[in-house]
Amino acid sequence: xxxxxxxxxxxxxxxxxxxxxxxxxxxxxxxxxxxxxxxxxxxxxxxxxxxxxxxxxxxxxxxxxxxxxxxxxxxxxxxxxxxxxxxxxxxxxxxxxxxxxxxxxxxxxxxxxxxxxxxxxxxxxxxxxxxxxxxxxxxxxxxxxxxxxxxxxxxxxxxxxxxxxxxxxxxxxxxxxxxxxxxxxxxxxxxxxxxxxxxxxxxxxxxxxxxxxxxxxxxxxxxxxxxxxxxxxxxxxxxxxxxxxxxxxxxxxxxxxxxxxxxxxxxxxxxxxxxxxxxxxxxxxxxxxxxxxxxxxxxxxxxxxxxxxxxxxxxxxxxxxxxxxxxxxxxxxxxxxx
Ligand SMILES: Nc1ncnc2c1ncn2[C@@H]1O[C@H](COP(=O)(O)OP(=O)(O)OP(=O)(O)O)[C@@H](O)[C@H]1O
Numbered sequence: 001x002x003x004x005x006x007x008x009x010x011x012x013x014x015x016x017x018x019x020x021x022x023x024x025x026x027x028x029x030x031x032x033x034x035x036x037x038x039x040x041x042x043x044x045x046x047x048x049x050x051x052x053x054x055x056x057x058x059x060x061x062x063x064x065x066x067x068x069x070x071x072x073x074x075x076x077x078x079x080x081x082x083x084x085x086x087x088x089x090x091x092x093x094x095x096x097x098x099x100x101x102x103x104x105x106x107x108x109x110x111x112x113x114x115x116x117x118x119x120x121x122x123x124x125x126x127x128x129x130x131x132x133x134x135x136x137x138x139x140x141x142x143x144x145x146x147x148x149x150x151x152x153x154x155x156x157x158x159x160x161x162x163x164x165x166x167x168x169x170x171x172x173x174x175x176x177x178x179x180x181x182x183x184x185x186x187x188x189x190x191x192x193x194x195x196x197x198x199x200x201x202x203x204x205x206x207x208x209x210x211x212x213x214x215x216x217x218x219x220x221x222x223x224x225x226x227x228x229x230x231x232x233x234x235x236x237x238x239x240x241x242x243x244x245x246x247x248x249x250x251x252x253x254x255x256x257x258x259x260x261x262x263x264x265x266x267x268x269x270x271x272x273x274x275x276x277x278x279x280x281x282x283x284x285x286x287x288x289x290x291x292x293x294x295x296x297x298x299x300x301x302x303x304x305x306x307x308x309x310x311x312x313x314x315x316x317x318x319x320x321x322x323x324x325x326x327x328x329x330x331x332x333x334x335x336x337x338x
Contacts, residue, residue, distance in 0.1 A: 028091035030055045030104075030182045030213030031076065035085035038071050045071040047237045050085070053182065058204075058214040060228030062221065062324065064334070068237040069217040070110065073186050076215070077107045090181050106180030110187050112167045113174075116160035120151055120170045123159055127174040138177070145173040148206070150199045165196020172200065182213045189223060201227060221324045231324065235332045249322045252330045255280055256297030257320040260290045260304065264312030272307045276300070288315075297321055 029052040036049040046068040053059040061069050074080035076087050078098050087094040089101040114123050121142060128138040146152045149169040159167060168188060175183065185204065189197045204227055208214050218224050224231055225245055232242040241248055262269055270290055273282045278300045281293040294300050298319045305314045320326070328334075 027055050028088065029053055030057070030090055031059075031184075031215060032088045033072075033076060033085060036072060036075055036082050036087070037084040038068075038075060038080065038082055044237050046075070046082075048085075049234070049237075049239055051232050051239065051242060053213050053215055055181070055213055056208070056211045057230065058208045058216060058228045060224035060231040061215065061217040061234050062219070062224045062231050062328070063217075063234035064219050067219075067234045069234060070186055071237075072234070073107075073184055073215070073217060077105055077184060078102055103178070104181045106175035106178070106183045108168075108172050108175045108183070108185045108188060110190065112164075112171055114159050114167060114171060117158060119156045119158055120162070120166075120173075121146065121155040123170060124173055124177060128177045131178045133178060141177055141179075145176050148176065149173045149203055163193055163196065165192035165200070168192050169196060169199060169203075172203070176207075180212075182215065183207060184215045186217050187219070188216075189218070189220065221328070225324055233324075233328060233331060240331050241327070245324060248324060248327045252322055252327045255293045255295060256322065258292040258294050258297065258300065258304065259285070259318040259320070260292070260314050261316040262288055262290065262308065262312040263315055264308075266290065266312060269308040269312040272311065273304060276303050276307045278303070 031053040032051075034050040036046055037044070038046040049068070049072055051059065061072065063069055071080065075082045075085075076094075078087075078094055078101070087101070089104045092101040092104065094101040115126065118126065124142045124145060125138065128142065129135075133141065143152075146155050149172055151166060151169055151173070154162065154166065159170065162170065172185070172188065183204075188200050188204075192200065201223065204214065204216070208227070214227070216224065216227055230242065230244055231248060232239045233248065234240070241251060243251075260273075266284060266288055270282055270284055273279055273290060273292060278294050278296040279292050280295065283291055285291045292304070301317055301319070308314060
């Protein structure tokens with residue numbers, strides 16, 4: 001057979017490395033819910049709750065005790081049937097295909113669900129088999145998870161000898177064995193010692209850094225601020241605000257409050273303080289105290305102290321910068337720990 005004449009071989013352009021066509025569809029949210037509602041008799045535990053957790057995002061539900069966080073989570077993980085609304089996990093409808101949807105979730109409830117007579121490692125093995133993980137894969141995965149939750153050193157002690165925090169950490173471990181896409185933690189640091197609290201928060205941040213999606217509920221504002229990219233504030237069963245920390249704080253305004261205690265002629269001091277650049281409002285809150293709303297907060301203190309020089313002396317100062325706690329107070333009229 002003779003080689004084809006190169007001049008007569010029809011020219012076929014090389015195939016493009018990425019075939020032209022529509023751009024790939026964006027991944028669905030890791031967790032999505034709309035219109036979730038649940039009533040217990042006359043109590044509207046959850047009303048019209050809806051949000052999305054993007055793949056790799058850490059999303060916080062922040063609210064006081066009784067706000068509806070656990071009820072919401074119970075519906076998201078398929079433990080409680082909602083009166084209304086629906087849930088999707090990685091695009092899979094929870095009601096239509098509960099097995100597939102639940103397989104993508106790792107859920108850590110508030111109550112510790114472990115066998116106290118078994119060791120930490122044995123508990124992990126038990127739950128791993130329950131999830132149907134193959135024996136060979138499970139052995140390696142248990143070691144990874146023990147390392148992740150920082151319990152390698154106590155893996156062979158019985159769980160009944162663990163502190164509350166260690167039990168919580170092994171509980172988190174059981175939820176990670178099957179490599180879920182979404183980890184759901186319900187108040188994971190309640191009742192745990194500071195060392196375990198730190199281990200839990202560090203571990204959670206590590207997982208999110210590796211790309212896991214997270215739904216984190218807490219009534220501890222500082223934890224949610226640290227761990228979560230976006231936060232929903234939930235109160236009386238409803239989401240009343242949602243956004244990044246910065247967006248939520250902006251709802252209240254960005255001004256700082258400065259409280260001054262003074263000795264001397266406080267009324268004259270008030271007039272002088274009102275004239276300082278950066279002071280938005282100033283008012284007496286007692287015979288010897290003035291509250292100011294300022295742009296600049298603590299940076300303005302030297303100017304404020306100088307301004308009253310000659311008529312009063314500043315004996316104490318307090319600067320309150322806006323944070324999620326202040327936002328919560330502004331939106332709900334109560335503090336998170338009320
Ligand atoms: N099984 C139930 N029967 C009756 N009322 C319930 C039930 N479960 C929850 N509630 C009520 O629903 C509301 C929301 O409770 P939920 O446990 O979801 O709140 P939470 O924000 O998780 O608080 P906590 O952190 O204290 O668990 C509360 O008023 C609670 O008393």
